[in-house]
Amino acid sequence: MTGIPAALFCPSALLADGWRNDVRIEVDAAGCIGAIDVGASPEGCERLPGPVVPALANLHSHAFQRAMAGLAEIAGSGDDSFWTWRAEMYRTVGRMGPEAIEAVAAKLYVEMLKGGYGRVAEFHYLHHAPGGDPYPDPAETSRRILAAAGRAGIGLTHLPVFYAHANFGGAAPGDGQRPFLHDVDGFLALLEALGPACREAGAGLGLAIHSLRAATPDEMRAILAAERTAGPIHIHVAEQEREVEDSLAWSGRRPVEWLLGEMPVDRRWCAIHATHMTPDETAGLARAGAVAGLCPATEANLGDGIFPATDFVAAGGRFGVGTDSHVATGVAEELRLLEYGQRLRDRRRARLAAAPGASVGRSMFDAALGGGAQACGLAQAGIAVGARADLVALDGDDPFVAEAEGDAVLDRWIFALGDRAVRDVVVAGRRVIRDGRHRDDAVIDAAFARVLRALR
CATH class of the missing domain: 2.30.40.10 (Urease, subunit C, domain 1)
Structure with missing residues (x-):
């Protein structure tokens, strides 16, 4: 550099x-x-x-998962899904210490730069040692992410993740989730410690709640009432159909429906994936001003489904793209797959063009530029004074x-x-x-x- x-x-x-x-x-x-x-x-x-x-902002990254790209492609029972993929992810987590986390993140961030990204929102939940014991410095792995971003030269919005449970209603976590876990006080202390570290590194700081599965409503409200970062707030939501079914069984409401009804969702929020929404949820998320964080390559890899992008954009919704599990690391593949998913579903072309006669590439690029900047907490995007x-x-x-x-x-x-x-x-x-x-x-x-x- x-x-x-x-x-x-x-x-x-x-x-x-x-x-x-x-x-x-x-x-x-x-x-x-x-x-x-x-x-x-x-x-x-x-x-x-x-x-x-x-340069676009990559609005969703789990850096450590780049190390396992390609390792979950062995067929199991024939009913393989996100949930079977997750078992391989837990195996990888169980073998990664701080040095490995930093090395993988540095490599990934260089690959992102070469793919056309200039900034990344790191949705970071690998907080503790493989067995779940905290490091002497509770911010150890976050500092490794800051160091990796500095080494690569990529802009960073750091999003420490609150993760406490295995499923809706506060279910006890499993052994594979132990490296991720915090209680509310411990998570808020982590945010407090990372404020100075992020300022020194020139990084932005926000927060993430892993999912409605991983946090109770009371925990979410306590975190939102106490946090003072004023940065972006990200959450996985409605990624899989089973998540929708579990949410209905727990609350009688679908995940995005519950989120919009119970949380102060606004422009600070980024709903990661939001794949499975009704038309009312789609319109509601757009009205809230939140960004839909789309990761088409990962969503395709995991067999999650196709986001209703045409309807969301028609309702005035804002979106950006991220690389999530990093089976792909470049701008072009995410945007191409986003458009192709809409084409395959609708059996029509040029689904995300802004208007008749408009370039599909330019339409998507402009949308992802603005949405990615918003999701990363940036006041401006584009080549402008x-x-x-x-x-x-x-x-x-x-x-x-x-x-x-x-x-x-x-x-x-x-x-x-x-x-x-x-x-x-x-x-x-x-x-x-x-x-x-x-x-x-x-x-x-x-x-x-x-x-x-x-x-x-």
């Missing part, structure tokens, strides 16, 4: 008001955009190597990119090229990926390989 340059030159760039050529972006000492000049000269600037777009200088330069030497103009650049990236189109990435003004490489690739890869060897 290099220092912050005074100015960057983009041969073309996607600004808030559309595509513009010969764009000079001045970057201040805080890594934010101080000025934008269109039709500028490249003289005195650090030149980026192709069309430039804003005052926003963080988080930029992705696509490969101007690739014929698909070189011969595309305007929104066709995004459609080529998302639907034809994928991660290989990403050439350089700038985060807070610093170029962290150059020519597809990170300066610490070799060291980060070696540490990651040692973790995989130990897990094997």
